[in-house]
Amino acid sequence: MSNQIVKTTTEPDVTTHDVHTDPVVFTPPIDIFETAEGLVLQADLPGVAIDSLELQVQDNKLTLFGRVIPNLPENARLIHQEYAVGHFLRSFILSDEVDHDRVTAKLNQGVLEVVLPRHPKSEPRRISVTSH
């Protein structure tokens, strides 16, 4: 069920997404926890399919935008409502310790999991000193 998402390098284009046809955008609840390798972010995006999810890293900002296309018959009539259907948008500022090039993500049953590895500790580099 899980798929790899290729990190996109294009400009974030979140503001132009069908704002007029469907203006409802929610902030999804998230968990962030630490692992030995770095951080893991999980976000609840019920109804978001793999091809309607955009995940972008620009500079040090991680933005997730998940579009929800309600897959309902046209003549469906709402008779009881406890949740509203809308898109999901949230962005995060990544700290410098996150290795942006190794960010990976997968989406499984409406949960996005983003793995944010830390930069590998660099070996001490010997600098040779020459005398003139």
Place this chain on the structure above:
Amino acid sequence: MAVFRWGQAWDPLRDLEREVDRLLASVSLSFQGVRFGRQYPPVNVYEVDDELLLTAELPGTRPEDLEVLVADGVLTIKGKRNGPVGVADDHYRRQERPRGNWQRSLTLPALIQEDKLSAEFTNGILKVRLPKAPTTTPRQIPVSDGSESV
């Protein structure tokens, strides 16, 4: 003098304002609790022709942890959502997603054919289709004139 009294009169109003601020602050504090205290999972019910369609937001639930039951006009859904294995609580920097065991029972607004229920689970949304039972045609009850039989 009147102006002076007006000046005095504003002081209690300021107190009131402060009191209202304090109340509002406590309301926004308990807002989290209200939000998470609402019934889990949230459910929508639609009517599609001669079917009821129930949808529930259950992101991150494994289909094998989901149970859908129907009996006597009451639909029960139950399941669980666990956090990741092996992550200690103090490793969390943020924890906003609800987890744990849950159960909900809903009284259905119409008679349904309980043996024809079907459910699917995609992208964290549970969809239960409940075909309505065919409506019975009204039965005429003949009324006889009571005075004749006496």
